[in-house]
Amino acid sequence: MKTFSNKLLMLAAVCSSALAQTTLADDDHHAKGYGKFEFALIGDVPYNEVDYWKFDNVIADINANKKLKWVLHAGDFKNGSSLCSDELFEDRLQRFQTFKKPLIFTPGDNEWTDCHRANNGAYLPLERLDKVRELFYPVPGQTLGQKTMRVETQADDSNHAEFVENTRWMEQHVMFAAVHIVGSNNALAPFATRTSADDEEVVRRIDAALEWVKGTFAKAKAENAHGVLLLFQANPGFELAKNSNSRIGFEEILAEMEREAVDFKKPVIFAHGDSHYVRMDKPMKGSISNRRIENATRVETFGADDVHWLRVSVDPKSKEVFSVHQEIVEKNLEEHPQP
Structure with a gap:
């Protein structure tokens, strides 16, 4: 016995x-070590129905890479002239859930701010935003994907409880955060059925974004992070003149990003989609010195008709911390296979 x-x-x-x-x-x-790791960066996909098969190839390519920690999606899971229906949203969720790794998604303008358009179904944008949050953030602080991952969420702050999509996490002394910043002038673009509620939403969301950016860098400094990556959907016009029309809705956030990047001094990545032009550059100039801010790098994803992905390698011990590699999916260069 x-x-x-x-x-x-x-x-x-x-x-x-x-x-x-x-x-x-x-x-x-x-983990608080200093080991190397990699992740995938995508955005503006799937855009066109005729290219769904290409997105399937991207998912298969990413799933086959065993080294990847997670997948970041920079928003716009549909184009700007297709229906914002529940059925389409559910289709995107099902596709996202085929990723084997955790998927961190930040909303884009095409899935809510622009849904007032007649060819989108003439929806109320704020109603569609509620639907995005309901479907794609069902458990606050938990990612999508077959393997989920716990992340910090701004919804835990009672002052910003609605912003479940603003997330943050640390890996190997490198800080990551997703923040809800969208195109169409950060949802300030006018439309016929716009109301004061739409304006008030923008004010709340910009306030939340500013707090999330500040808090992310404060936490990065407190924990001696070797780098910071911010993920958002909009191209905010880094390289454009201040107060230009294309920067409406972004000025406060760009100013905060500049302040934080300059003060942080270590490598910072601003990752976004929106303009469908894959690139890595240093577009941010200091507002006082007018000098290039060398430690701040913009990375824009493949998107729309270019259905490929970026592999980001992270080495916390290196001077650059981040390195970006284009992953061209060869099958997507071919004609659509005939049935």
Whole structure:
């Protein structure tokens, strides 16, 4: 009987150990070391129905890469002239859930701010925003994907409880955050059925974005992060003249990003989609010195007709921290296979 009890205790210990290892595997994004890792960056996909098969190829390509920690999606999961229907939203969710790795998604303008357009179904944008939050952020602080990951969410702050989409996490002394900044002048573009509620939403969201950016850099400095990456959908016009029409809705946020990047001094990536032009450059100039801010780099994803992905390598011990690699999906260069 004693021998049997001992075996039970040993079995319990093994099970407890296995459970602990599983938990650690799920939460390994909180690791505080300095190891190298990689992740995928996509956006503006799937855009056109005729290219769904290409997006399937991108998903398969990413899923086949065992080194990737997660997938970042920079928003716009549809084009600007297609229906914003529940059915389309549910289709996108199903596609996103085929990623084997955690998927962090930040909303784009095409899935809510522009849904007032007749060819989008003449929806109320704020109603569509509610639907996006309901479907794509069902559990606050938990990512999408077949393997989920716990992240910090701004919804935990009672002052910004609606912003479940603003998330943050640390990996190997590198800080990551997604912040809800969208095209169409950050949802300030006029439309026929616009009301004061639409204007008030923009004010709240910009306030939340400013707080999230500030808090992200404060936490990065407090935890001695070696780099910071901010993910958002809009191209805010980094390189454009201040107060130009294309920067309406973005000026406060751009000013905060500049201040934080200059003060941080270490590598900063601003990752976005929106203009369908893959690039990596340094467009940000200091407002006082008018000098290029060398530690701030913009990375724009593939998107729309160019259905490929970016692989981002992170080495916290290197001077640059981030390096970006184009992953051209060869199958997507071919004609659509005939049925």
